[in-house]
Amino acid sequence: MTLLTRAAARRAPLSAPRPPLGRRLAALTSSGLVQGVMLVIGLLWLIPTAGLFVSSFRNADDISSSGWWTVFTHPAQLTIADYTSVLHDQSIIRSLWNTVLITVPATVLVVVLAALAAHAFAWMHFPGRDWMFVGVVGLLVVPIQVALIPVAKLYKYTHMFGSIGGVVLFHVGFGLPFAIFLLRNFFATIPRELLEAARMEGGSEWVIFRRVVLPLGRPAIASLAIFQFLWVWNDLLVALVFSNTNTQPLTVALQSQMRQFGSNIDVLAPGSFLSMSIPLLVFFAFQRYFVQGLMAGSVKG
Amino acid sequence: MAQVRFVGVTRVFRGMWKPALSDVDLAVGDGELLVVTGPSGSGKSTLLRMLAGLEPADQGRIYLDGEEVTRTAADKRDVSMVFQGFALFPHLSVFENIALPLTMRKTSAKTVGARVAQAAELCGLTGHLGARPDELSFELRQRTTIARAVVRRPKVVCLDEPLAGPGAPPVLRARSPIAELQRELGITMLYATCNITDAGLIADRVAVLDDGALQQVDAPREVLNQPASAAVARFFGDPPMNLVRTPVLDGKASVGGLVVELTDTQRAGLSGDEVLVGLRPQDLEIGGAGQIHAIAVLVKDTGREYLVHARTEVAERSVDLVVRHTGGAPPIRGERVAVGAAPEHAYVFDGATGLRLSA
Numbered sequence: 001m002t003l004l005t006r007a008a009a010r011r012a013p014l015s016a017p018r019p020p021l022g023r024r025l026a027a028l029t030s031s032g033l034v035q036g037v038m039l040v041i042g043l044l045w046l047i048p049t050a051g052l053f054v055s056s057f058r059n060a061d062d063i064s065s066s067g068w069w070t071v072f073t074h075p076a077q078l079t080i081a082d083y084t085s086v087l088h089d090q091s092i093i094r095s096l097w098n099t100v101l102i103t104v105p106a107t108v109l110v111v112v113l114a115a116l117a118a119h120a121f122a123w124m125h126f127p128g129r130d131w132m133f134v135g136v137v138g139l140l141v142v143p144i145q146v147a148l149i150p151v152a153k154l155y156k157y158t159h160m161f162g163s164i165g166g167v168v169l170f171h172v173g174f175g176l177p178f179a180i181f182l183l184r185n186f187f188a189t190i191p192r193e194l195l196e197a198a199r200m201e202g203g204s205e206w207v208i209f210r211r212v213v214l215p216l217g218r219p220a221i222a223s224l225a226i227f228q229f230l231w232v233w234n235d236l237l238v239a240l241v242f243s244n245t246n247t248q249p250l251t252v253a254l255q256s257q258m259r260q261f262g263s264n265i266d267v268l269a270p271g272s273f274l275s276m277s278i279p280l281l282v283f284f285a286f287q288r289y290f291v292q293g294l295m296a297g298s299v300k301g
Numbered sequence: 302m303a304q305v306r307f308v309g310v311t312r313v314f315r316g317m318w319k320p321a322l323s324d325v326d327l328a329v330g331d332g333e334l335l336v337v338t339g340p341s342g343s344g345k346s347t348l349l350r351m352l353a354g355l356e357p358a359d360q361g362r363i364y365l366d367g368e369e370v371t372r373t374a375a376d377k378r379d380v381s382m383v384f385q386g387f388a389l390f391p392h393l394s395v396f397e398n399i400a401l402p403l404t405m406r407k408t409s410a411k412t413v414g415a416r417v418a419q420a421a422e423l424c425g426l427t428g429h430l431g432a433r434p435d436e437l438s439f440e441l442r443q444r445t446t447i448a449r450a451v452v453r454r455p456k457v458v459c460l461d462e463p464l465a466g467p468g469a470p471p472v473l474r475a476r477s478p479i480a481e482l483q484r485e486l487g488i489t490m491l492y493a494t495c496n497i498t499d500a501g502l503i504a505d506r507v508a509v510l511d512d513g514a515l516q517q518v519d520a521p522r523e524v525l526n527q528p529a530s531a532a533v534a535r536f537f538g539d540p541p542m543n544l545v546r547t548p549v550l551d552g553k554a555s556v557g558g559l560v561v562e563l564t565d566t567q568r569a570g571l572s573g574d575e576v577l578v579g580l581r582p583q584d585l586e587i588g589g590a591g592q593i594h595a596i597a598v599l600v601k602d603t604g605r606e607y608l609v610h611a612r613t614e615v616a617e618r619s620v621d622l623v624v625r626h627t628g629g630a631p632p633i634r635g636e637r638v639a640v641g642a643a644p645e646h647a648y649v650f651d652g653a654t655g656l657r658l659s660a
Contacts, residue, residue: 201405215390
């Protein structure tokens with residue numbers, strides 16, 4: 001050791017250097033105390049929803065007379081009468097069916113059309129392709145409210161106002177830009193050589209789409225399907241504007257209940273959880289693909 | 302197995318001002334293993350892809366077995382391709398990957414099974430047919446992609462740098478199975494690679510491309526000993542030939558004290574007044590009687606010999622000569638050395654065109 005290094009060692013005591021700020025913050029947040037606090041806050045946030053869930057198992061008189069927390073001391077209050085009456089309510093069942101009739105075609109149409117369009121944008125060459133794609137992405141910016149009145153006029157003219165098909169078409173129209181954008185970017189990450197290998201074995205464009213792009217694009221397609229399903233299932237605005245009492249989905253039915261009868265929690269609560277349960281089921285069923293989809297294209301070996 | 306012929310083939314990519322391939326004339330014999338080599342970007346892949354039908358020819362014609370295939374679709378040409386990245390379908394098993402050319406053409410399941418088993422055996426894959434590509438090692442994946450290429454017994458197989466890529470084993474081990482397979486099946490094969498050791502060891506002939514232009518097509522030995530142009534000389538050889546630019550004065554080109562006298566034919570072929578004198582590292586000697594005075598700037602010990610980089614000045618320019626030194630102790634860095642060569646070992650290349658001026 002030279003003279004200088006010896007002097008430097010004497011001045012600075014031997015200790016580990018301080019870790020950078022980011023790492024210190026991460027260590028802080030993963031400590032038990034902070035995690036405990038976060039857990040408590042999370043639980044606090046869930047309390048209203050939990051309360052509603054409990055209320056869905058109480059009858060109307062109990063709901064209007066006492067708070068839901070009394071259930072813990074008087075468990076006899078619990079009843080499934082609310083659920084049975086809701087399930088027997090024709091208008092609610094009708095609206096649930098409408099929701100399915102709207103959501104499933106909207107999802108299927110968007111996924112199918114977007115996959116076809118994304119393949120064309122990613123792998124086929126035609127004049128104006130890039131400008132068209134820019135146009136599609138630009139449409140992402142258009143807010144729904146802007147299109148409500150023009151489309152309403154159009155539907156009135158074509159007698160589609162109040163029909164299921166009208167609602168579906170509107171959802172398809174507004175769902176496509178994001179869908180095409182998402183799928184096209186994912187499809188573009190498929191190595192070109194894979195498609196060329198298939199092309200060399202006599203694959204027509206359609207065969208390549210079916211046997212190469214679709215199987216490899218499955219994570220992104222599944223994610224898209226989930227996104228679209230959830231969005232359309234929970235939609236209120238479009239349905240409010242474009243459906244009538246016969247074709248209204250569950251969201252609108254519940255909302256009109258709220259308007260008409262003020263506080264009939266005994267219908268709203270079971271109705272809401274009914275509406276919530278189905279997308280949850282869908283999500284858990286497809287969760288595997290969803291998580292894979294989030295990593296879509298991040299690491300390509 | 303078939304003959305391939307390229308006539309005046311040119312390819313210009315959209316947006317590039319220089320052709321990727323310009324006016325390439327090349328003939329490949331039936332059952333020949335032709336290695337297409339050259340520096341990166343010289344057009345090797347493009348040439349193979351044009352034969353496979355994946356790139357159109359902007360000019361020129363391509364013949365396969367006497368028939369013109371320039372406009373034929375890729376799947377109708379009976380040419381198969383082994384891509385640089387392998388292009389194995391990750392969602393299919395090895396069996397399904399190899400079977401792809403057959404299943405895409407609606408072959409009966411029985412035939413598919415038999416042909417795939419045959420191809421797998423040829424390539425040593427019999428135990429792995431059920432696995433997925435991502436479970437296999439690099440070498441097995443390479444064999445799968447080759448098995449896929451030969452399962453239909455095509456006329457020509459094009460291999461685009463099959464040994465490049467992550468996980469590639471030492472080149473020495475992996476390339477000979479390909480050569481063995483080719484010899485066994487007698488398929489005409491075009492093999493593109495940047496690696497000159499590959500070229501030397503397995504090729505029947507070597508085609509050297511540089512910047513889109515075909516420089517030379519010859520047996521490996523010929524290309525090494527009689528390079529047709531400076532580009533070939535610069536690329537071939539391990540280490541490559543030293544090329545020194547020097548003016549021609551009075552019919553002579555000098556590198557330090559080494560004087561190379563140009564013959565009449567050489568002088569006649571000269572287009573300007575400069576030549577590139579080519580001196581191979583193994584033809585140079587460090588010794589007392591050397592004509593070129595230089596300083597050793599770097600001495601590398603390769604285990605077999607020493608490579609001495611000797612810096613000298615030629616025509617007011619500093620030049621590093623690489624000398625292969627086998628006899629005795631090497632010079633140390635900074636030492637003055639004398640580099641000697643026999644003038645008859647020197648190659649002369651035209652300074653402007655780069656073509657070799659033969660004596």
